[in-house]
Amino acid sequence: MSGGASRPIVLVGMMGTGKSIVGEALSRRLEIPFVDLDEVIERRDGRSVQEIFAEEGESRFRQLESQSLGDILASTDSPFVLATGGGVVTISENRDLLIDSPSSVVLLEASIDELARRLAGDRSRPLLAGDVHTALQSLWTAREAQYREVSDVVVSTDGHTVDEVADLVIKATVKAA
Ligand code: S3P
Numbered sequence: 001m002s003g004g005a006s007r008p009i010v011l012v013g014m015m016g017t018g019k020s021i022v023g024e025a026l027s028r029r030l031e032i033p034f035v036d037l038d039e040v041i042e043r044r045d046g047r048s049v050q051e052i053f054a055e056e057g058e059s060r061f062r063q064l065e066s067q068s069l070g071d072i073l074a075s076t077d078s079p080f081v082l083a084t085g086g087g088v089v090t091i092s093e094n095r096d097l098l099i100d101s102p103s104s105v106v107l108l109e110a111s112i113d114e115l116a117r118r119l120a121g122d123r124s125r126p127l128l129a130g131d132v133h134t135a136l137q138s139l140w141t142a143r144e145a146q147y148r149e150v151s152d153v154v155v156s157t158d159g160h161t162v163d164e165v166a167d168l169v170i171k172a173t174v175k176a177a
Contacts, residue, residue, distance in 0.1 A: 005030045005032050005079040005081075005173070005174050006079060006174075007079055007102050007103055007104060008073075008079050008080050008081070008082060008101070008102070008103040008104070009023075009026060009030075009079070009080075009081045009082070009103065009104050009106060009169065009173055010073075010081075010082045010084060010098060010101070010103045010104070010105045010106065011023050011081070011082065011083045011084060011106050011108055011169075012084050012086075012088060012089060012098070012105060012106070012107050012108070012147055012150060012151060013086065013107050013108035013109060013110075013147065014086050014109075014110070014115055014136065014139065014140060014143070015085075015086040015115070015119060015125055015127075015128065015136070015139075016110065016114075016115040016118040016119045016122075016136075017086075017108035017109065017110050017115065017157055018108060018110075018157055018162060018165060019083040019084065019086075019108055020036050020083045021162050022083075022108060022157075022162055022165045022166055022169065023036065023081045023082070023083035025162050025163060025165075025166040026081045026166050026169060026170070027080075027081045029166055029170065030079070030081070030170070030174065032078070032079045032080050032081060033078075033080040033081070034080070034081050034083070035072055035080055035081070035082045035083070036082075036083045037065065037068060037069060037072070037082060037083060037084045037085050037088065038083075038085050040068045040072065041061075041064050041065055041068050041085075044064070044068065045064055049061065049085075049124070049125075049126070050124060050126055052064065053126035054126070058087075058126070058127075062087070062090070062091055065085060065087075065088060065091075065094070066091055066093055066094055066097075069084070069088060069094055069097055070097055073097055073098075073101045073103070082103070086139070086143075087127070087139075087143075089143060089146040089147050089149070089150055090142075090143060090146060095146060095149055095150050098150040099149070099150055104152050104153065104173040105150050105151050105152050105153075106151065106152070106153045106154075106155055106169050106172065106173060107147050107148065107150075107151035107153070107154045107155070108155055108157050108165065109154060109155065109156050109157065109158075110156070110157045110158050111158055112133060112136050112137050112140060113133070114157075114158055115136050116132050116133040116136055119132050119136070120132055127139065152173075153169075153172040153173060155168045155169055155172060
């Protein structure tokens, strides 16, 4: 399928829900550019997400994240796929940007058990220090309403392959648009 997307698709959701890999699949299928918010932040800042957290803390990371999100959403009228970082919805300015943008905002969901399995042993995510299941559960409790506030569509990823999730996103966004 090509040329089917008339507006940007923004993927939100917890760490480990597959926002980046599903975003890449959508980009190939719809033949539109893929942008990964964490990668944009890292490229602009010259440091990894981990280094930014370690050297200047989460609040500095959130500032950089908000700047990049605003710039990306304002950058073009052409459709693209954007994979955001899991905490983008925690900042009210970001939620407003997402709600006000002409994008289809898609929440990718997975059970906490499944996310904990996928992320076991992950060393790249500063907010998963300690017990991964406990950390994910408390982040989800704090964020669930924020994810739902910004999302137009919710897609469950449990038990689905990346291609199946991409299909579900396309059905829920492009074909409905
Ligand atoms: C974060 C998620 C990460 C990254 C950073 C903070 C979060 O992105 O932005 O480690 O607060 O949930 P992914 O969701 O792509 O892992």
